[in-house]
Amino acid sequence: MLPRTRTLVRSMTFVAATAVAAGSLAACSESAEQVPSIGYAIDNSISTYNANTTAGSVSGAMAAFGRVLPGFTFTGPAGAPVSDTDIGTASELPGDVLTVSYKLNPASVYSDGIPMSCDDLVLTWAASSGKFTKDVDGAAKPMFDTANNLGYADIDRIDCQSGSKDATVFFKPGRSFTDWRSLFGATALMPSHIVTQRAGVGDVVSAVNAGDTDALSKIADFWNTGWNLTPGQVDTSVLPSAGPYRIDSYSADDGLVLVANERWWGNKPATDRIVVWPRGVNLTEDLDKNSIEVVDVASGSAGELGTPSGFDVQQIPSRSIEQFVLATSGSLGDEAARRAFAHCVPRTTLFEKFGQTENAPQAGLGSGVVDSRLMAPDSLVYSDAAAVDGDRYANADVDAAKTSLSEADLDQLTVRVGYLAPDPVRAQIVSEAKAACAPAGITIEDASTDSFDPASLQSGGVDAVLSGMAGKVGAGGTASMIDARGALRSGNGANLGTYGNARIDQIIDQLNVDASTSAQLGLSVEAENILWTQVPTIPLFNQLRTVAVAPGMSAVLVNPTRAATGWNMDRWVLRR
Known part of the structure; x- marks a missing residue:
């Protein structure tokens, strides 16, 4: 956990806004030199790579890893899912029962060189469906410590040939989940190959199809806690990325360092390095010394920030x-x-x-x-x-x-x-x-x-x-x-x-x-x-959220949802 050294008050001079910004919060001069690293401060801890667990869902994982672990959609500024075709496409098929065809981008590959596959979707469903249970003191309890199974619990089965880029998701009769586009979205898809390696099982698809309790129990054990993050003790080999950024390091002194993922098949990140600063950093000092350029926090939660020189500030x-x-x-x-x-x-x-x-x-x-x-x-x-x-x-x-x-x-x-x-x-x-x-x-x-x-x-x-x-x-x-x-x-x-x-x-x-x-x-x-x-x-x-953006920044778009302002961090540019 990062040291909580900061005491701040709620007297920031606000440029009040009651709607999401339609454009960038700060403009930059094209003639200025681009800065290779941008600091981004959030008001939550980052204790796990897995935003889907109970602990992960209340942490800052969704705000930090939206462009590290993208999915078929992301939560846009209006609060609705927006398709992310870099990952793939999802199409509703005709019929009386809701059926969705998912096709991963043929070029999609994790940063460790292992291709994305429909196994990743099956893992997400297995973990979030509530379908797989274990006996605890005579009662059936879910194996997976998932935060929310709504939508996933409505899925009847997923047709997936292990290693394939295609999956067909069949919902239960009468359970046409209206928000199905939000499923398998940003931070929901975890690398199934890491789970099977660490759990010592063959593949997720076989375990799920066979209802192999022993294998699923091992898978669940890793899924629940195997991606926990402790600053200074991070094993990046279990943290492959499927997005434009990957984790390079994480420490109390240097923050969570994201760098460009060399295997990313989409548009190259506009800035090669983003440093995410979790709750606990000294915002006043770091804003003054130009090590944080984007802030997204609950208004007043950090206390008195003063008036950062030249920053554009919104409270929404x-x-x-x-x-x-x-x-x-x-x-x-x-x-x-x-x-x-x-x-x-x-x-x-x-x-x-x-x-x-x-x-x-x-x-x-x-x-x-x-x-x-x-x-x-x-x-x-x-x-x-x-x-x-x-x-x-x-x-x-x-x-x-x-x-x-x-x-x-x-x-x-x-x-x-x-x-x-x-x-x-x-x-x-x-x-x-x-x-x-x-x-x-x-x-x-x-x-x-x-x-x-x-x-x-x-x-x-x-x-x-x-x-x-x-x-x-x-x-x-x-x-x-x-x-x-x-x-x-x-x-x-x-x-x-x-x-x-x-x-x-x-x-x-x-x-x-x-x-x-x-x-x-x-x-x-x-x-x-x-x-x-x-x-x-x-x-x-x-x-209320306060978003502050340094002068010289461009392409920062406020997103007052669980995705936070970092939802499009791969487009950010800082020039000085």
Whole structure:
């Protein structure tokens, strides 16, 4: 873990913006000399190469490795999947059952010289489908510690001849996953040949087709932890790239160094070297000494940056929702106790202080407190789903909180809130909640640490996690809200509070296959009625992101989703 040496405040001079930039944040002079390396700072740790595990999904892996491990699509600035034909093509085939033909680019090869193959797709499906289980204390538990199986669980089978560039994916009858283009996207495809080498098995396809429990268990063991990253102890032989960049090194002093992948078959990266600086670097010093040229962080999370000379700065609402994720056991095991906590959280005040831009829009992202967990604020049915709250939880209501405590047979309640520190904004959110809840007999404790793991919610280490969507510390979210839905679906790793409701599971499953407005409206309203009663989470507002770009930079395009601004880092150019 990188040392957290920095204390920063929220007084950066912002060039406020409420929409995604359509062009580059900074222009450059063609007559200036191009700089061969660019520094890119994010607000999350990078602890694994595998963004698909539970731990990887809440880390900065998606923000760091989008152009190291690309897929058939990437998440574009509007939040929807965009085809990446350098990797291959995906085409829907005619028929009553959703069937998709995937064809990898014939030139596609990993940086270690091993060709990409449909085995990589089979590995992704095997890991994320939830299909393969093991017995743990008499219960069937998934072998793979995947964060979200929505969409992949709807796949019936994949026809793939091991080593081939072609695969045909057959979905289950009645399970035409509407967001299928997001599957097998950037950071989802991991190098299957590394898994089979390290696990000591023949190939993934044979193991899956045969249901070989022993082989699959070995594959899962490596997939779960074999790609973990520790600065200063990185084995690049297990980290081959299929993108324009590959990992060269990773250390606390020098950051995560990405260099041009010599085997990349697409357009050569415009800059040969990108250094990704995870959470914990001293932004103030590094901005001043010109070692960081692009910053993408939650507004205020790094504290006071000052006013970087010549930097173009934007502050925009993202697709990630800042929220409290609540345990469904322990002190918050009773839904009435969770309602009590929700009643005393000053959600409107928190939005006004930490989620509102200077020129906030009247509707859509960043327009106000977020009142739906399953529908995006810019979706057609959001206003109806959000109306279910009826402003019951808009402001701190001490009397309502006391009434709910009484319903839980409690006189008082203690809620330990965890988050990754230091984070000045989240610290202030907890402080505001503490002050608002105290009159109701609810004690809020700040349980943040500089090594906080959201999984401690399940182990009883904390009672609530303050985070973005699906427990993410940094960038998050898509237009389809697939991560948010997965975080409330029982059995998913991203469901940090282990919330379970059979009807919510049914609703989420139906939302994912029926895109009609009538279905989305009726199902989302029904869901929010349940969720505002059982309160597994307390949504606050669309997380604000601050993107700062040095003078002389070009082609930096803000992406307020889980892909983050680094989604097109291979096009960045810096001239001085």
